[in-house]
Amino acid sequence: MGAIRGHVRVFYQLLVNTLLVSVTNFTVWFAITFYTYLETQSVFATGVISGVFLVLTALTGIWFGSLVDNHPKKLMMQISAGVSLILYVVSLVIYQLTPREEFRNPAGVPLWILIVLLMVGVIAGNIRTIALPTMVTALIEEDTRDRANGLVGTASGVSFLVTSVISGLLVALGGMFWVLVAAIVVLALSIVHLGLVRVPTGLTEPAAAAAAPAPAQPANVTAATGEPAPDQPSVSKIDLRGTIRIISQVPGLTALIIFSAFNNLLGGVFMALLDAYGLSMMSVQGWGLLWGVLSTGFIVGGLLISRTGLGKNPVWLLLMVNIVCWTVTLLFPLRDSVIWLAVGLYAYMLVVPYAEAAEQTILQKVVPYERQGRVFGFAQSVEQAASPLTAFLIAPVAQFVFIPFMTDGAGARLIGSWFGTGAARGLALVFMLTGVAGLIITAIALRSRPYRRLSNRYAAAQPEPVVP
Secondary structure, X not given: OOOOOEOHHHHHHHHHHHHHHHHHHHHHHHHHHHHHHHHHOOHHHHHHHHHHHHHHHHHHHHHHHHHHHHOOHHHHHXXXXXXXXXXXXXXXXXXXXXXXXXXXXXXXXXXXXXXXXXXXXXHHOHHHHHHHHHHHHHHXXXXXXXXXXXXXXXXXXXXXXXXHHHHHHXXXXXXXXXXXXXXXXXXXXXXXXXXXXXXOOOOOOOOHHHHOOOOOOOOOEXXXXXXXXXXXXOOOOOOHHHHHHHHHHOOOHHHHHHHHHXXXXXXXXXXXXXXXXXXXXXXXXXXXXXXXXXXXXXXXXXXXXXXXXXXXXXXXXXXXXXXXXXXXXXXXXXXXXXXXXXXXXXXXXXXXXXHHHHHHHHHXXXXXXXXXXHHHHHHHHHHHHHHHHHHHHHHHHHHHHHHHHHHOOHHHHHHHHHHOXXXXXXXXXXXHHHHHHHHHHHHHHHXXXXXXXXXXXXXXXXXXXXXX
């Protein structure tokens, strides 16, 4: 077990700063979902919230990746936090000026104005989720990047731990008021702190990759890709064609992104229904505290990666993690039990950091540094584009098909004697069917040619060096 090497101090400072911002954004995300369900009692409304969030994430990923590649990464992180801060301030003003009864209508315009503003503020933080792994490439040496990626996962787990506890308590204490006040304060502090972090000059700038040794190329050709050199950075420069070309040149990488997109298609079920399922068993305070406990699994998983790494074949590990996740999804809804739910979700949280770190480590090694922001952004857009379909469709299907099916329909009569009946058992049946579908697709992927090609490409790839 080797220590992480490279510009470690700068990496830790950026990681802590990102943790502060993640705490803020996760708090807002949890809180607006809790608040909407408690005020409206509508599963359909919470499903639409998830759908709106995921649609915006999918639409912005490619653009955000271009911004990260074409502009100083620290600057983009500062702009990201600044946009979120402004939107949260506007949301607080609207919340204070709107009568509370206006937020009890699931189709009310004031409620959805508030939701959309907050979601855009949260999504602006996705610029950081794209920038941070590219900075890991620049700041950390290749043979310890998987450990650094594990620490990134640990930071995400800490965010869940803190926000899942405080969001439920803050919503119970004062609706969205204290949530927004806390978010504004933390974001302001994070902007000040980031301004004090000194990233080595040029290390993570758009031209940083040029500092690494490379074969001679014509003046207008990029050494790493053989493509025409990019023009001056531009906010509108997306270069989708070039990004797709880079992805297609790596054997199996397209299949990896499609596989992750399908996982997110199924994962949209969690986004749309899990809060409603949990809140059907316990109070909002209890649900928030339970998520705090569950988030320690994310932290433990990330710390394990930081100590042991991911092994020689992260591609194989990624598929094994999916088998565990979908098995858990199949098993935890079998009983109407908080204990079954807690144990299953803890196991799920424990292995998710391995999947995220594996995908990041693969991309960091097989994709040229100067293209990583766009590839990470493209992957985020494609992978997230599948989830809105599930989130938009599964909420009404669950509300109008599965819940009646397990309340007084054929399902209640056929399996209700041992499976249980009611709205929660209808949601449980959706989770179980999702787990079965996930296991089938993962088994097919394990036997596929793209899996073998990407594994071989990763083993043969020359690592992107740390820029001196």
